[in-house]
Amino acid sequence: MAIESVAIIGRGAVGMLYGSIAEKNLGPGVVEFVMDDERFERHAGEVPTVNGEPLRVRTLPASEAGPVDLVILATKATGLDRALETMERLVGPRTAIASLLNGVTSEERVAERFGWGRTVLSVAQGMDAVFIGGEMTYTHPGEIRFGAAPGTEAGVVDDVADLYARAGIPHVVEADIRRRMWVKLMLNVGINQTCMAFGGTYGTASEPGSEQNRCFVAAMREALAVARAEGVDVTEADLAQMAELVAGLDPDGLPSMAQDRINRRPTEVEEFSGTVIRLAESHGILVPTNRWLYGRIRQIEVGF
Ligand SMILES: NC(=O)C1=CN([C@@H]2O[C@H](COP(=O)(O)OP(=O)(O)OC[C@H]3O[C@@H](n4cnc5c(N)ncnc54)[C@H](OP(=O)(O)O)[C@@H]3O)[C@@H](O)[C@H]2O)C=CC1
Numbered sequence: 001m002a003i004e005s006v007a008i009i010g011r012g013a014v015g016m017l018y019g020s021i022a023e024k025n026l027g028p029g030v031v032e033f034v035m036d037d038e039r040f041e042r043h044a045g046e047v048p049t050v051n052g053e054p055l056r057v058r059t060l061p062a063s064e065a066g067p068v069d070l071v072i073l074a075t076k077a078t079g080l081d082r083a084l085e086t087m088e089r090l091v092g093p094r095t096a097i098a099s100l101l102n103g104v105t106s107e108e109r110v111a112e113r114f115g116w117g118r119t120v121l122s123v124a125q126g127m128d129a130v131f132i133g134g135e136m137t138y139t140h141p142g143e144i145r146f147g148a149a150p151g152t153e154a155g156v157v158d159d160v161a162d163l164y165a166r167a168g169i170p171h172v173v174e175a176d177i178r179r180r181m182w183v184k185l186m187l188n189v190g191i192n193q194t195c196m197a198f199g200g201t202y203g204t205a206s207e208p209g210s211e212q213n214r215c216f217v218a219a220m221r222e223a224l225a226v227a228r229a230e231g232v233d234v235t236e237a238d239l240a241q242m243a244e245l246v247a248g249l250d251p252d253g254l255p256s257m258a259q260d261r262i263n264r265r266p267t268e269v270e271e272f273s274g275t276v277i278r279l280a281e282s283h284g285i286l287v288p289t290n291r292w293l294y295g296r297i298r299q300i301e302v303g304f
């Protein structure tokens with residue numbers, strides 16, 4: 001079934017990145033942002049910008065929205081509960097669902113409510129989108145890696161891939177998307193949490209021998225051990241590749257969690273070290289760096 005209508009929940013860095021690209025290629029009216037009515041009121045009159053240009057995608061309050069062919073979730077993990085309520089208005093029997101949230105649990109939460117049949121597993125990576133003070137900027141759009149969960153119905157991945165192709169959204173269909181999601185989680189557990197806890201950047205976290213670099217790598221290695229205990233084949237080569245990737249980014253650049261520190265917004269710590277600690281306990285794995293990061297990040301959040 002060709003996807004003709006798309007609702008994005010989450011008008012932030014990732015949502016605006018892919019929403020604005022899609023609008024350029026699909027024309028007006030195909031893609032819209034939808035938010036709960038209270039949030040819609042709170043943001044009334046705001047015109048966020050994308051690389052200096054006003055965002056052209058329309059935003060609707062949930063009370064005025066109806067079922068669409070595809071829902072793309074792009075909130076932070078802290079907004080997921082509320083977003084699931086908004087989705088009640090948007091999801092019909094034929095609606096496909098893609099969650100671009102970092103971490104490995106958001107699709108499970110979606111599927112608990114709406115089933116696995118039309119839900120795909122996704123991860124967004126490689127972009128340098130920054131959203132601070134209503135202004136979103138990026139130079140690299142990154143890409144969406146996605147694939148079928150065991151319960152995803154035949155044809156849904158193809159439908160979503162067809163939409164992304166028409167929308168000009170860079171994407172790759174993955175045969176083993178679960179592994180890709182865990183590699184990304186490992187990266188986020190290391191770089192996002194280290195930059196948040198230390199007020200660091202890609203540059204400072206990559207400085208050989210520094211405390212930040214030790215923390216970045218140790219946190220990733222703990223996530224790797226947990227992934228393997230979960231039966232996911234994440235390797236030291238993946239870890240080295242992620243460290244190399246970060247070292248090649250703009251040294252002044254910041255991951256999304258470090259932007260949360262600047263914007264004084266609740267972080268996704270529960271999704272990152274929270275998940276690592278919870279699963280590590282079930283496997284008897286020691287994760288002291290993630291425990292320290294969890295405590296430190298919670299302490300910083302209390303001061304917001
Ligand atoms: N930034 C990046 O480079 C990358 C981010 N990611 C992941 O993508 C996800 C989104 O991140 P990012 O775009 O950076 O986040 P942002 O904080 O930039 O944007 C999130 C947006 O979602 C909105 N929101 C929160 N809850 C709801 C809700 N219930 N309904 C509607 N809108 C809501 C927020 O609005 P409000 O201001 O009103 O709260 C905010 O505008 C995260 O999981 C992140 O880890 C993945 C790859 C890269």
Ligand SMILES: CC(C)(CO)C(=O)C(=O)O
Pocket residue numbers: 102124125126127187188191192254255256257
């Ligand atoms: C680390 C990074 C930038 C990778 O795309 C990311 O996922 C984030 O900022 O949350």
